[in-house]
Amino acid sequence: MPTWHARLRRLTLRFGGVLLLVAVVLLAGWAWYLNERVTERFEGALFTMPATVYAAPDEIYIGQPLTLADLVAGLERLNYESAGSIEETGTYRRRGNEVAFHRRAFGFADGEQPARRVQARIVDGAVAELDDADGESIGIIRLEPRSIGTLYPNHAEDRVLLDVTHVIEQAPLLLDALLAVEDRAFHEHSGVVPTSILRAFLTNLVSGERVQGGSTITQQLAKNFFLTQDRTYRRKFAEMIMALEMEWHYPKEKILEAYLNEVYLGQDGGRAIHGFGLAASFYFGRPIDELKPEQIALLVGMVKGANYYNPRRNPERALARRNVVIDVMIDVGLVDPTTGAQWQARPLGVLEKAGSRARHPAFVDLVRRQLLEQYDRDDLRSKGLKIFTTLRPQVQKALEDSTARLDQVEENRGLDAGSLETAGVISSVSTGEIEAMIGGRDAHFEGYDRALDAHRQIGSLIKPAIYLTALSRPADYSLITPLADEPTVIEQRGSEDWEPQNYSREFHGSTPLLEALAHSRNVPSVRLGMALGLDSVAATLARLGAPRPQPFYPSMLLGSMTMTPLEVAQMYHTLSGDGFMTPLRAIRTVVDREGRALSSYSLNVRRAADREPLYLLQYGLQTVVAEGTSTRLNQVIPPSVGVAGKTGTTNEGRDAWFAGFTGNRVGVIWVGRDDDRASNLTGSSSALPLWAETFVQLDNQPRDMQPPRGVEFARVDPVRRHVVPERCPGESLPFIAAHRPARADGCQGGTDKGDGANGFWDWFR
Numbered sequence: 001m002p003t004w005h006a007r008l009r010r011l012t013l014r015f016g017g018v019l020l021l022v023a024v025v026l027l028a029g030w031a032w033y034l035n036e037r038v039t040e041r042f043e044g045a046l047f048t049m050p051a052t053v054y055a056a057p058d059e060i061y062i063g064q065p066l067t068l069a070d071l072v073a074g075l076e077r078l079n080y081e082s083a084g085s086i087e088e089t090g091t092y093r094r095r096g097n098e099v100a101f102h103r104r105a106f107g108f109a110d111g112e113q114p115a116r117r118v119q120a121r122i123v124d125g126a127v128a129e130l131d132d133a134d135g136e137s138i139g140i141i142r143l144e145p146r147s148i149g150t151l152y153p154n155h156a157e158d159r160v161l162l163d164v165t166h167v168i169e170q171a172p173l174l175l176d177a178l179l180a181v182e183d184r185a186f187h188e189h190s191g192v193v194p195t196s197i198l199r200a201f202l203t204n205l206v207s208g209e210r211v212q213g214g215s216t217i218t219q220q221l222a223k224n225f226f227l228t229q230d231r232t233y234r235r236k237f238a239e240m241i242m243a244l245e246m247e248w249h250y251p252k253e254k255i256l257e258a259y260l261n262e263v264y265l266g267q268d269g270g271r272a273i274h275g276f277g278l279a280a281s282f283y284f285g286r287p288i289d290e291l292k293p294e295q296i297a298l299l300v301g302m303v304k305g306a307n308y309y310n311p312r313r314n315p316e317r318a319l320a321r322r323n324v325v326i327d328v329m330i331d332v333g334l335v336d337p338t339t340g341a342q343w344q345a346r347p348l349g350v351l352e353k354a355g356s357r358a359r360h361p362a363f364v365d366l367v368r369r370q371l372l373e374q375y376d377r378d379d380l381r382s383k384g385l386k387i388f389t390t391l392r393p394q395v396q397k398a399l400e401d402s403t404a405r406l407d408q409v410e411e412n413r414g415l416d417a418g419s420l421e422t423a424g425v426i427s428s429v430s431t432g433e434i435e436a437m438i439g440g441r442d443a444h445f446e447g448y449d450r451a452l453d454a455h456r457q458i459g460s461l462i463k464p465a466i467y468l469t470a471l472s473r474p475a476d477y478s479l480i481t482p483l484a485d486e487p488t489v490i491e492q493r494g495s496e497d498w499e500p501q502n503y504s505r506e507f508h509g510s511t512p513l514l515e516a517l518a519h520s521r522n523v524p525s526v527r528l529g530m531a532l533g534l535d536s537v538a539a540t541l542a543r544l545g546a547p548r549p550q551p552f553y554p555s556m557l558l559g560s561m562t563m564t565p566l567e568v569a570q571m572y573h574t575l576s577g578d579g580f581m582t583p584l585r586a587i588r589t590v591v592d593r594e595g596r597a598l599s600s601y602s603l604n605v606r607r608a609a610d611r612e613p614l615y616l617l618q619y620g621l622q623t624v625v626a627e628g629t630s631t632r633l634n635q636v637i638p639p640s641v642g643v644a645g646k647t648g649t650t651n652e653g654r655d656a657w658f659a660g661f662t663g664n665r666v667g668v669i670w671v672g673r674d675d676d677r678a679s680n681l682t683g684s685s686s687a688l689p690l691w692a693e694t695f696v697q698l699d700n701q702p703r704d705m706q707p708p709r710g711v712e713f714a715r716v717d718p719v720r721r722h723v724v725p726e727r728c729p730g731e732s733l734p735f736i737a738a739h740r741p742a743r744a745d746g747c748q749g750g751t752d753k754g755d756g757a758n759g760f761w762d763w764f765r
Contacts (some may be wrong), residue, residue, distance in 0.1 A: 453564065
């Protein structure tokens with residue numbers, strides 16, 4: 001009979017066997033679960049890719065007005081580097097009046113454009129010759145567009161995907177250095193190196209804490225992809241199992257490619273920098289295949305601790321780590337000691353500010369809103385779309401630079417420094433493309449977007465809608481129709497009677513329509529609007545693309561209604577053209593990760609006003625600048641450009657506006673306070689200076705004032721405002737031909753001496 005010792009031994013063996021079996025089953029189940037996670041990730045999209053937003057590309061073409069300085073500045077904005085030779089992409093060389101550069105390859109919306117060497121010769125401020133490397137003339141070439149923003153996934157990770165084959169061909173030193181430092185046995189092991197793990201275990205045991213990991217690149221990838229950063233043996237065991245499973249299922253090249261794109265290499269505010277592709281842009285402003293050897297060594301060294309070795313915050317620490325990597329490269333024979341020492345003597349070469357993209361948050365905000373009209377939010381944040389936009393960097397820079405004038409405005413108006421804010425929009429007359437936008441004084445601040453969300457009273461900016469409504473009735477109104485500038489009382493149901501006043505608090509009697517518009521007279525404008533009918537004015541506003549006021553109160557005839565700067569820009573863009581309302585747009589084309597164009601944002605126009613009355617209104621708005629409330633603009637922009645525009649000022653100077661257009665661009669500027677306090681602002685003294693500061697930096701094309709068929713000019717007597725024979729003194733004004741007033745017999749007045757109506761106040765309206 002077995003003793004109790006024997007029975008206990010058998011029971012223990014049986015129980016231990018059961019426990020072992022359970023442990024094996026549990027381990028197998030856990031391994032199966034981990035395997036499912038690995039295959040699910042690798043068989044699907046490895047990375048969620050945010051949509052990247054690009055500015056419009058700079059174009060260079062024969063005959064283009066362009067200085068040598070502007071051409072070089074454009075190249076340097078794209079981080080082209082001055083060099084004696086342009087064998088490498090992203091380099092340029094300037095000699096005399098010639099600039100040679102090696103354009104980078106880029107996948108445009110209409111296809112891939114290869115790298116190309118180009119030489120431009122500038123003569124008298126224009127491109128005289130444009131040749132390729134073989135000396136053949138080329139008509140036009142595009143530079144690669146600059147990234148201006150990203151529509152992030154929810155976890156705010158960002159990356160520029162690298163293809164391992166491309167890296168092997170174009171940047172082999174990156175792979176060699178990475179494996180030399182992080183995993184020399186990568187091509188021999190099966191995901192785990194037991195001796196390294198044992199060595200790390202013993203080191204940690206002796207030290208009493210985790211000081212070594214012993215991880216292969218595959219293990220690091222497993223940790224980054226699937227596990228937390230907790231330093232526990234359970235996590236380490238899971239990491240080993242997943243590494244073995246990755247190596248079992250997938251080739252080394254796929255694992256290495258995933259690692260190149262996943263490794264964490266820094267932080268840009270709330271955005272995590274993942275992968276060597278984005279890190280190259282973020283730290284050096286260049287693609288990975290343009291990096292110098294010492295720059296590659298720095299990025300490889302940062303794998304050990306991207307924040308600890310951050311070259312912007314800890315340059316000395318980063319330099320030491322980089323040189324350690326170069327020492328390793330020397331030890332394994334990637335470089336000879338002499339050359340390696342030369343690399344170690346070079347500076348870090350890191351850009352002072354993040355070089356991955358320019359920041360234009362207001363414009364990108366508009367892009368996001370327009371995209372959401374056609375695309376699902378998740379697709380924008382995960383499918384790696386390329387968004388090609390209309391933003392022009394030079395125009396954007398000019399608009400951003402103009403905000404410096406706010407300091408002078410505050411001083412002139414006796415306001416606290418930093419109290420004023422601004423917003424601005426610039427668009428193309430011919431296409432409706434928005435070329436620049438700022439949402440605040442700090443154009444790079446990602447916060448309240450005043451260009452899109454600040455609903456402010458527009459003041460006299462509404463008056464062109466009133467006058468266009470009148471001029472669209474040519475049987476009743478022309479530019480010389482007299483308007484009564486005299487006291488009036490407007491009865492308003494449910495509120496007190498309203499007695500509108502001119503800005504100067506003076507009345508001028510009978511005033512020609514053109515003069516009332518040019519000098520922004522309030523009373524004749526209100527009387528005209530009431531005579532036309534509020535519904536008629538509201539309908540004109542809607543046709544111009546502005547919000548239709550509902551209800552429309554009489555006080556809105558002086559701009560008590562609110563609009564955003566973008567809405568004002570839409571209205572004035574319609575006024576600048578040939579009578580068609582073209583929706584302003586920020587997007588040209590959307591392209592998927594494979595380069596397929598998903599959609600193009602083509603022109604979508606509709607008739608808003610007849611060409612003839614619109615021409616008369618444009619003449620009136622040009623008179624505003626020539627001799628009305630915006631004459632100071634002539635001191636900055638040559639009168640030959642023929643700028644047309646309108647100032648706007650609201651009660652107690654809370655809001656100041658200027659909206660104007662040249663032959664090729666429309667610009668709207670708003671200035672005011674976020675708290676809407678009285679600020680003694682005027683359109684001409686506060687908003688117009690910013691508009692002028694912007695447009696003086698641009699290539700302003702003169703406005704084409706050739707009258708359309710159906711409009712003819714006639715001489716007008718300067719005193720009595722009658723049409724007179726051409727031999728008489730006076731000014732030629734446009735009329736709709738079928739309704740031109742009858743010509744008087746003989747000359748009616750004398751030489752125009754003026755009527756004294758244009759007073760001191762007109763400078764500040």
